[in-house]
Amino acid sequence: MALNRLFTGLSISSTVLGRRTIYTGVVNFASKPALVKPKPGFGKAYRRIVHFPEEYTVKPLEVTNLAGRDPETGRVVAKGIGGGIKHKYHWVAWIRDGPTEGPPQEEKVIQIIEDGCRTANVALVAVGDKLKYILATENMKAGDILKTSRHLPRIPVRANEGDAYVLGALPTGTFVHCVEKEPGKGGLYIHAAGTYGTILRKQDDRIVVQMPSKRLFSFDQHCMAVVGRLSNIEHGSTPIGSPQRNRWLGNRPRSGLWHRKDGRHGRKIKPPKPVKEIYHPKKAKPVAIQLSMKP
Incomplete structure (x- = not known):
């Protein structure tokens, strides 16, 4: 239909401008495909692009700010995303x-760093x-010794803050973060500053964890989790x-x-309505009824 309308309109003007108009119009119409405007969401971020190297490194990574653009x-x-200050990105592992048998692996904290690309602080280990x-x-x-183990003991362990164990090895009521969705896939849940999950109960080989949103998630007992509450607790209550x-x-x-009052979707200022007269209504006189003897 669109092509028919195009050729119809061009045939009328071709009598005036000749064949060149038809050729130019058809080329322009065919060379402009239908543009699909991207939409926010669907797992795609429009705030920044992090340039990751092929191998893991602790060197701060370069970042390109997108400012809300595709x-x-x-x-x-x-539209709500702006440029912002450029920050280096610290690649979190x-x-x-850790080992599945024997004593846990020990890790030493070297430094605590503030990361501008996330809300919680980052530790160099x-x-x-x-x-x-x-x-x-x-x-x-700095100087803390952390323990990491994938061993599932018969008796729950007494873990310190920052230690990483499987959910089945931790007692009920423990605060956790960076919980794995599947064993060995890496911590996926609870990354925001000051948040934590709580181990509520154990059901056979499943562990029920209360998330920061108060929802209950059931995980496999072999999923890893880090003990403790995340840093930068005052992030949510600090005024801008x-x-x-x-x-x-x-x-x-x-x-x-x-x-x-006067902007988009506002109530516009209009002149007042004319004066309305308020008075007491007068009673109308009754109409005289004339009676006659004629039917």
């Missing part, structure tokens, strides 16, 4: 792997001759303080077109 088309998708980043807990400090700091954080203000 990296392919350059169109604005998320989500898999806490030494494991043997290797370094890696993990999420720091509430009271973690100024509009400029909000821009530093990468939050873009609204359009400013909405006003309560």
Whole structure:
């Protein structure tokens, strides 16, 4: 139908401009495909692109801020995202792997770092001759010794803050974070600052954990979890303080077109209605009825 309309319109103008108009119009119509505007969500982020190398490294990674734009088309998708301050990205090793038998593996905390790309702090940890980043807990400090083990004992262990064990090895009521969805896949749940999950009960070979949203999730007893509450507890209760700091954080203000009285979707200021006269209604005189003897 669109092509028919195009050719119909061009045939009328071809009598004036000739064949060149038809050729140019058809080429322009065919060379412009239908554009599909991307939508936010669906697991795609429009805030930043992290340039990951092929191998794991503790060197801070370069970041490209997207400011809410689609990296392919350059169109604005998320209007609430701004540029923000450029931060280096610290690559967190989500898999806490340890021995399945024998004593647990020991890891030493070297330094606690504030990461601008996430809400919780990050800890630089030494494991043997290797370094890696993990999420720091509430009271973690440099020099702490952490333990990691995948062994499932018969009696629950008494774990300290920052230790990583399988859920089946921890007693009921323990605070945990970085819980694995499947054994060996790495910590997927509970990453935000100041959050924690609680082990409520055990059902056969399943462990029920209460998430920060108060929902109950049932995990396999061999899934790893880190003990303790995440750091930077005051993140959620700290006021932003100024509009400029909000821009530093990468939050873009609204359009400013909405006003309560005279802006978009606002109640417009209209002139008052004319004066309405209020008076007491007068009673009408009864109509005289004339009677006659004629039917």
